Amino acid sequence: MRFTDREIALFASIGIALYDQQIHPGAAEMLEDAEIAMRHAKRSGGNRIEVFRPAMRAQRSDRVTLETDMRRALERSEIKVFFQPIVRLEDRTIAGFEALLRWDHPRLGRLEPSEFIPVAEQTGLIVDLGLLALERTARELAAWQRALAVDPPIFASVNISSRQLLRHDLLRDVKSVLMRNDIIKGSLKLELTESLVMENPEYAAQMLMRLKELGAGLSLDDFGTGYSSLAYLQRFPFDTVKIDRSFIKQSGKGARPIILRSIIALAQDLGLDVVAEGAETEQDAIELYQLGCGYAQGYAFGRPISARDARRLVGAAPEAA
Ligand code: C2E
Numbered sequence: 001m002r003f004t005d006r007e008i009a010l011f012a013s014i015g016i017a018l019y020d021q022q023i024h025p026g027a028a029e030m031l032e033d034a035e036i037a038m039r040h041a042k043r044s045g046g047n048r049i050e051v052f053r054p055a056m057r058a059q060r061s062d063r064v065t066l067e068t069d070m071r072r073a074l075e076r077s078e079i080k081v082f083f084q085p086i087v088r089l090e091d092r093t094i095a096g097f098e099a100l101l102r103w104d105h106p107r108l109g110r111l112e113p114s115e116f117i118p119v120a121e122q123t124g125l126i127v128d129l130g131l132l133a134l135e136r137t138a139r140e141l142a143a144w145q146r147a148l149a150v151d152p153p154i155f156a157s158v159n160i161s162s163r164q165l166l167r168h169d170l171l172r173d174v175k176s177v178l179m180r181n182d183i184i185k186g187s188l189k190l191e192l193t194e195s196l197v198m199e200n201p202e203y204a205a206q207m208l209m210r211l212k213e214l215g216a217g218l219s220l221d222d223f224g225t226g227y228s229s230l231a232y233l234q235r236f237p238f239d240t241v242k243i244d245r246s247f248i249k250q251s252g253k254g255a256r257p258i259i260l261r262s263i264i265a266l267a268q269d270l271g272l273d274v275v276a277e278g279a280e281t282e283q284d285a286i287e288l289y290q291l292g293c294g295y296a297q298g299y300a301f302g303r304p305i306s307a308r309d310a311r312r313l314v315g316a317a318p319e320a321a
Pocket residue numbers: 084099100101112113114117126129130133158159160161191221222245277278279280297298299300304
């Protein structure tokens with residue numbers, strides 16, 4: 001569908017409830033079941049039809065509570081931004097950090113992004129979470145850069161979801177974050193996945209161009225999980241490519257070095273910095289370095305840590321209380 005000059009993709013998720021005298025005393029109960037089935041359809045990827053099954057009820061209560069919990073969590077600062085080091089393989093120094101969300105839920109304990117980002121994306125709360133990550137990361141990055149005068153400067157990258165990219169407000173948010181924090185141009189990088197960019201390449205290209213003009217860096221996340229080629233993606237103004245950890249994990253198999261080597265070589269020819277995700281062992285780090293990969297991120301170099309620990313690691317002053 002076209003709306004003015006924008007291409008908009010519309011999908012429908014449909015939930016069906018079948019009348020059952022036992023469990024449906026009235027129309028309201030039936031509607032509720034249909035809604036549960038509809039939400040189930042959305043959660044299973046959308047653009048589909050689901051018929052209500054009683055088992056869906058249990059799942060629904062989880063999701064609905066998670067959603068209300070999340071609004072409260074934002075107010076109470078239960079959702080935090082953690083930072084995982086990205087290391088320069090040449091000398092093993094910290095080149096930057098990736099911001100990753102963690103939720104310390106009062107009842108469920110620490111939740112990983114995979115447990116709450118999908119709900120946040122469906123409810124729109126991802127916009128608030130994204131802004132939290134952006135603002136917090138910019139503030140920390142400014143503190144790291146005050147402490148470390150290195151060339152190239154220490155950088156930070158923040159994940160951006162498709163819902164954020166589709167809003168023009170992202171430009172305004174990035175602009176205001178860059179204005180309010182003293183950050184070296186290009187060192188606050190936005191991470192976008194290949195699938196996100198390919199959803200609407202023309203629109204994405206325009207947005208990326210404008211983000212770059214504002215002074216943001218652009219990093220292509222999880223590269224290799226989609227079907228697009230680096231040569232194609234080179235039309236977008238990325239400065240960094242992150243190779244998905246599935247390529248690094250296949251340790252010992254003969255094909256790994258061949259594919260990895262060609263991705264790395266092509267990225268270099270295209271003038272992109274290369275970060276390998278999921279370097280878990282010293283052996284991974286050595287092999288990646290030998291293949292010409294510039295940077296790596298993974299358990300071999302450290303798991304995501306709190307903002308406070310990250311400051312300590314780079315020798316930055318702790319945040320004033
Ligand atoms: P991602 O952007 O690809 O982030 C890398 C993920 O790999 C992180 O998972 C990280 O903890 C994990 N990882 C790092 N090193 C290793 C390793 O050596 N081995 C293994 N097995 N895993 C490693 P995490 O923190 O669970 O985040 C998962 C995904 O959630 C992220 O994938 C990203 O897509 C999303 N995410 C996290 N924070 C945000 C955010 O602020 N906004 C948005 N939109 N998405 C976010």
